[in-house]
Amino acid sequence: MLSERRLEVLRAIVQDYVGTEEPVGSKALTERHRLGVSPATVRNDMAVLEEEGFIHQPHTSAGRIPTDKGYRLFVDRLAGVKPLTSAERRAIQNFLDGAVDLDDVVARTVRLLAQLTRQVAVVQYPSLTRSTVRHVELLSLAPARVMLVLITDTGRVEQRLVDCPGPFGETSLADLRARLNSRVVGRRFADVPSLVQDLPDSFEPDDRASVSTVLATLLETLVEETEERIMLGGTANLTRFNHDFPLTIRPVLEALEEQVVLLKLLGEVKDAGVTVRIGHENAHEGLNSTSVVAVGYGSGDEAVARLGVVGPTRMDYPGTMGAVRAVARYVGQILAES
Amino acid sequence: MLSERRLEVLRAIVQDYVGTEEPVGSKALTERHRLGVSPATVRNDMAVLEEEGFIHQPHTSAGRIPTDKGYRLFVDRLAGVKPLTSAERRAIQNFLDGAVDLDDVVARTVRLLAQLTRQVAVVQYPSLTRSTVRHVELLSLAPARVMLVLITDTGRVEQRLVDCPGPFGETSLADLRARLNSRVVGRRFADVPSLVQDLPDSFEPDDRASVSTVLATLLETLVEETEERIMLGGTANLTRFNHDFPLTIRPVLEALEEQVVLLKLLGEVKDAGVTVRIGHENAHEGLNSTSVVAVGYGSGDEAVARLGVVGPTRMDYPGTMGAVRAVARYVGQILAES
DNA sequence: TCTGGCACTCGGTACCGATGAGTGCCAGCA
DNA sequence: TGCTGGCACTCATCGGTACCGAGTGCCAGA
Numbered sequence: 210m211l212s213e214r215r216l217e218v219l220r221a222i223v224q225d226y227v228g229t230e231e232p233v234g235s236k237a238l239t240e241r242h243r244l245g246v247s248p249a250t251v252r253n254d255m256a257v258l259e260e261e262g263f264i265h266q267p268h269t270s271a272g273r274i275p276t277d278k279g280y281r282l283f284v285d286r287l288a289g290v291k292p293l294t295s296a297e298r299r300a301i302q303n304f305l306d307g308a309v310d311l312d313d314v315v316a317r318t319v320r321l322l323a324q325l326t327r328q329v330a331v332v333q334y335p336s337l338t339r340s341t342v343r344h345v346e347l348l349s350l351a352p353a354r355v356m357l358v359l360i361t362d363t364g365r366v367e368q369r370l371v372d373c374p375g376p377f378g379e380t381s382l383a384d385l386r387a388r389l390n391s392r393v394v395g396r397r398f399a400d401v402p403s404l405v406q407d408l409p410d411s412f413e414p415d416d417r418a419s420v421s422t423v424l425a426t427l428l429e430t431l432v433e434e435t436e437e438r439i440m441l442g443g444t445a446n447l448t449r450f451n452h453d454f455p456l457t458i459r460p461v462l463e464a465l466e467e468q469v470v471l472l473k474l475l476g477e478v479k480d481a482g483v484t485v486r487i488g489h490e491n492a493h494e495g496l497n498s499t500s501v502v503a504v505g506y507g508s509g510d511e512a513v514a515r516l517g518v519v520g521p522t523r524m525d526y527p528g529t530m531g532a533v534r535a536v537a538r539y540v541g542q543i544l545a546e547s
Numbered sequence: 548m549l550s551e552r553r554l555e556v557l558r559a560i561v562q563d564y565v566g567t568e569e570p571v572g573s574k575a576l577t578e579r580h581r582l583g584v585s586p587a588t589v590r591n592d593m594a595v596l597e598e599e600g601f602i603h604q605p606h607t608s609a610g611r612i613p614t615d616k617g618y619r620l621f622v623d624r625l626a627g628v629k630p631l632t633s634a635e636r637r638a639i640q641n642f643l644d645g646a647v648d649l650d651d652v653v654a655r656t657v658r659l660l661a662q663l664t665r666q667v668a669v670v671q672y673p674s675l676t677r678s679t680v681r682h683v684e685l686l687s688l689a690p691a692r693v694m695l696v697l698i699t700d701t702g703r704v705e706q707r708l709v710d711c712p713g714p715f716g717e718t719s720l721a722d723l724r725a726r727l728n729s730r731v732v733g734r735r736f737a738d739v740p741s742l743v744q745d746l747p748d749s750f751e752p753d754d755r756a757s758v759s760t761v762l763a764t765l766l767e768t769l770v771e772e773t774e775e776r777i778m779l780g781g782t783a784n785l786t787r788f789n790h791d792f793p794l795t796i797r798p799v800l801e802a803l804e805e806q807v808v809l810l811k812l813l814g815e816v817k818d819a820g821v822t823v824r825i826g827h828e829n830a831h832e833g834l835n836s837t838s839v840v841a842v843g844y845g846s847g848d849e850a851v852a853r854l855g856v857v858g859p860t861r862m863d864y865p866g867t868m869g870a871v872r873a874v875a876r877y878v879g880q881i882l883a884e885s
Numbered sequence: 886t887c888t889g890g891c892a893c894t895c896g897g898t899a900c901c902g903a904t905g906a907g908t909g910c911c912a913g914c915a
Numbered sequence: 916t917g918c919t920g921g922c923a924c925t926c927a928t929c930g931g932t933a934c935c936g937a938g939t940g941c942c943a944g945a
Contacts, residue, residue, distance in 0.1 A: 234938050247888050252939070269939050270895045310707070344686050346696065358684065358696055359705065366696065366706045369648070444782060445800035462783035572907050585919050590908070608907050608926045 217244060219263055220287040223275050227525055232272030245476050277488035277522060280500070284526050291527035294536050297325070308543065311335070311365055315440050318516065318540050323443025325532045328520035329465065331503075332361050334438045335363040335513040335544065338475050342393045342401065347386045347423065352376040355419075357426055361512065363544060371426045373419040381416045385423065398431045431437045437514065440473050450521050460495030465519065470495075475515040478503045483530045488522045498522060502529045506537035508544035516540070549599070555582060556592045557601055558625040561613050563862055570610030615826035618838070622823050622864050629865035631873050635663070639877050646881065649673070649703055655776050656854060656878050661781025663870045666858035667803065669841075670811050672776045673701040673851040673882065680731045680739065685724045685761065690714040693757075695764055701851065701882060709764045711757035719754045724759065736769045757879060775852065777809050788859045798833030804859065808833075813853040816841045821868045826860045836860060840867045844875035846882035854878070 221242045225233040235248040235255060244251065255273055258264045263279035266272075275283065292302075304321050308314040315332050322330035346358040355371040364414050388411075392404050405427070409420045444465065464470045470493050477492075478484045486501045496519070503517025517533055559580045563571040571584040573593060582589065593611055596602045602616035613621065631639075631644065642659050646652040660668035660688075684696040693709040710802050726749070730742050743765070747758045785796050802808045808831050815830075816822045824839045834857070841855025848878075855871055 232938090236938075246666045248938095249888055249890090250550055250886085253887085256940080266939085268895065270893090270936090272938065343688070344694070346684050346686060347685060348682050348698070350681070356682065356698065358698075358705070360686070360696075368698065373869065445797055445804060448797040448800060459783055459786040462786065466780060466783060522719065570907090574907075587919055587921090588906095588917085591918085594909080604908085606926065608905090608924085610907065 214244070214246070214535055215254045215258060216282075216287060217242075217247040218251055219258055219275070219279060220283060222255075222258075222264060222273055222441035223279065223283045223287070226274055227523055230523065232274050234272035237272070239472050260493055274523075277490065280419050280487045280522055280526070281490075284487070288527045290483065290534060293531055297532075298380070298535065301325075301536060305512055305539055305543055311363060314540065314543055318536060319442035320441045322516065322518055322532070322536050323446060325517045325536065326520070326529050327443075327449065328446050328518040328524065328529070330442045330516070330518050331465075331475065332442075332516040333472070333514040334440070335361075335365065335507070336437055338403055339397070339507075339513045340365070341395055341397050341510060344394060345386070345389050345427065347382050347389075349377065349379060349382055353419075355382065355423055357423060359427070359430055360535055363508070367430055369426050369430050371423050373422050375415070377416065377419040377423075381412065383417075385412070385420055389427075401431060401534075402428055437472060441465060441471070441474075443518075446520075457498050461499060461519070464493050474501055475503055475517065478505055478515045478517070480505055480512055483534050484517075485526065485530065500524055500526075502526070504533050504537045506541045506544075509540055513544075549595070552582070552584070553596060554625060555580075556589055556621075557613070558595055558621060560593075560596075560602060560611055561625070564612055565861055570605055570612050575610070575739035598623075601726045612741065613861075615828065617652060618825045618864070619828075619862055622825070626865045628821065628872060629869040631869055635870075636873065639663075639874060643877055643881055646834070649701060652878065652881055656874060657778045657780035660870070660874050661784060662854055663782075663874065664856045664858070664867050665787065666784050666856040666862065666867070667782055668780045668811055668854070668856050669803075669813065670778050670780075670854040671810070671852040672778070673699075673703065673845070674775055677845075677849060677851045678703070679733055679735050679737070683727050683733060683765065685720050685727075687715065687717055687720055691757075693720065693761055694710060694770070695761060697765065697768055699752065701846070705768050707764050707768050709761050711760050712755070713757055715754065715757040715761075719750065719757075723750070723758055724801055727765075775810060778807055779803060779809070781856075784858075795812065795836050799837060799857070802831050802833035812839055812857075813841055813855060816843055816853045816855070818843055818850055821872050822855075823864065823868065838862055838864075839870050840864070840883045842871050842875045844879045844882075846879060851882075 218238070221238050221244065222233050224239065225241060235251040238244070238251055239246070241247050255264065258279070259266065259273065262276060263282060264273040265276045267274065301321060303313065305317055308317050311334070315334055319330045319332045322332070340361040340363050342359065343362050344360040346360070348356040348358070350356050353373045353376050355373060355377060357369045357371055359367045388408065389405065393401050396404060405424050408424060409417045412420050444462065447461060474491065474493070474496070477486065477516060483502060483504045488500060489497050491497060491499065498521065499519050500522045501517055501519050503515050505512025505514040505515050516537055518529060520529065556576070559576050559582065563576065573589040576589055577584070577586050593602065596617070597611065600614060601620060602611040603614045605612065630884050635653055639659060643652070645706045646655050649672070653672055657670045659669045660670070678699040678701050680697065681700050682698040684698070686694040686696070688694050691711045691714050693711060693715060695707045695709055697705045714864060726746065727743065730746075731739050734742060743762050746762060750758050751855065774798060782800065785799060811878070812829070812831070812834070815824065821840060821842045826838060827835050829835060829837065836859065837857050838860045839855055839857050841853050843850025843853050845851040854875055856867060858867065
């Protein structure tokens with residue numbers, strides 16, 4: 210087991226390295242932190258920490274830098290979440306309050322997170338699966354062509370064009386619209402399939418095929434659009450670390466362009482509290498030298514989506530975690546109000 | 548005036564430099580191109596070209612590289628647009644044909660352009676101002692709360708929440724919906740304001756205020772959403788030029804994150820043909836070392852939006868222009884079909 | 886268990902000279 | 916007049932060497 214002082218040394222190393230971006234040596238450590246011991250002692254501690262795999266030496270005559278395992282310990286046991294200053298809080302609120310619709314909320318959130326953390330921000334649109342239906346609208350565009358519009362409680366709108374097997378009368382369409390809405394409005398997406406299953410049976414035989422087609426498209430939309438959309442921002446911040454990993458920036462950019470990768474990344478977030486994935490803990494190898502700090506957010510108690518930031522493993526974890534958590538809370542509030 | 552051979556020398560310089568990414572000297576030029584003259588002659592020509600500002604020497608004992616002015620001459624007079632191979636054409640078609648809705652078309656187009664040109668791709672969503680109305684839907688969410696949904700002929704859907712000054716009955720709402728649609732369906736956005744101007748007068752005094760509010764929101768949507776959305780892709784390709792402008796990548800990324808900058812960039816595109824803006828011709832200084840190749844696209848004869856790529860001034864102009872033009876054509880076709 | 890001292894390692898920087906690609910200029914030739 | 920070969924010159928690049936200093940490991944002593 211590591212003694213209290215050794216943990217303290219690790220904490221100091223992480224803090225200094227995050228600040229200076231340079232390997233930290235024993236002498237510098239004792240000068241900058243009141244450890245109460247001499248550099249020689251710190252050296253011994255460092256040797257132990259290195260043996261245990263928490264820190265690592267780039268080359269013989271250099272200082273130490275934390276390993277992924279070291280950051281992990283730091284995050285789990287040595288660091289809290291730094292709360293934001295009241296000025297920062299007010300800034301967040303001001304920034305988000307001006308949003309006019311869902312797209313705008315997400316766009317502003319991304320910008321805000323990127324600015325606040327000076328890293329790459331990722332925000333997932335509120336999930337449809339956990340959302341409820343606010344309204345379903347059916348529009349007749351042509352005799353056998355219907356436009357289906359789905360409106361969710363988070364303000365999201367999805368539309369689909371449906372080509373029916375036969376002409377679909379205005380009255381039947383109005384009928385379907387009314388019945389459909391009375392059944393599904395306010396219900397969760399997951400519950401919709403069972404609720405509309407028997408609907409075609411109550412229609413005239415002539416219309417049944419068309420009704421089924423429309424319903425099938427509706428269900429398809431529910432499933433398909435569960436593949437969430439994601440918004441990205443602050444990629445320019447990647448260049449801040451240029452001198453550290455100049456060639457590594459490419460795979461990161463590539464990974465960030467893959468919606469699938471991002472979705473997976475956020476998908477691994479636990480439901481409660483801020484989740485941190487450090488370096489190689491990320492499955493995608495393009496992100497092996499980055500850390501992801503993410504958290505769920507939602508209008509109620511339950512998370513309907515996630516947001517977070519991607520940055521170098523050498524990042525200010527307490528500050529980043531604080532910012533991510535705070536932004537998620539405010540976004541949740543905004544969603545609840547609208 | 549520049550003689551024919553000097554133009555030929557410039558063309559050769561541009562081609563070689565684009566290929567090798569290294570300053571090109573007189574000897575290498577004569578070896579790689581059948582110019583029919585000796586290096587010494589080429590040197591004289593180069594001296595003239597430099598005096599005229601078409602090429603430039605990084606330092607005394609180095610070869611020449613084209614200036615922005617040189618690229619401009621190359622694009623205007625020396626290079627054609629390279630048509631795509633039939634394989635590339637098929638690839639484009641296959642790639643775009645699978646698209647299910649407008650978002651998907653735009654997303655696929657961005658990916659395609661980025662892959663094809665190996666540069667950063669920018670695609671503007673079809674513009675609302677030049678679009679026509681396919682349908683306006685009004686939904687009553689609460690007595691004094693209406694959701695307005697606008698569907699365009701390009702398949703885009705915009706929604707707005709309207710808080711009315713007073714309760715708005717279902718029948719009045721249905722009435723408004725019917726009259727509104729009969730007036731504006733199939734019309735251009737720009738024509739809508741004058742078409743609905745007198746609508747409130749034909750309603751009961753009680754409803755007039757609400758009708759006006761709804762109409763005002765509709766008109767607002769038309770104007771507001773004229774600020775186009777833009778999709779970006781292939782930013783990872785920027786790292787390909789790392790060794791050329793390692794520090795310049797940052798302002799480029801920053802510029803690309805600003806929707807406003809991108810819109811302005813595409814806004815400067817001429818209506819007909821492929822537009823090329825080289826280096827300092829771009830107003831935004833973050834893009835001073837990049838060129839933009841863009842073109843309008845649309846479902847009919849008229850362009851409803853633009854797309855293009857951003858890359859280093861040292862790019863394969865004929866190839867890029869060919870790819871951009873071809874993609875725009877196919878996207879236009881897809882839009883026309885849907 | 887901590888500390889001071891000491892020899893050692895090794896990346897970073899600066900300096901030097903050789904190399905060679907590329908140039909400008911000039912005299913000669915068609 | 917325009918092209919060519921020759922020649923001296925420039926200067927970035929590259930390899931080698933030497934030095935500096937931060938940082939280490941280890942050991943003897945408190």
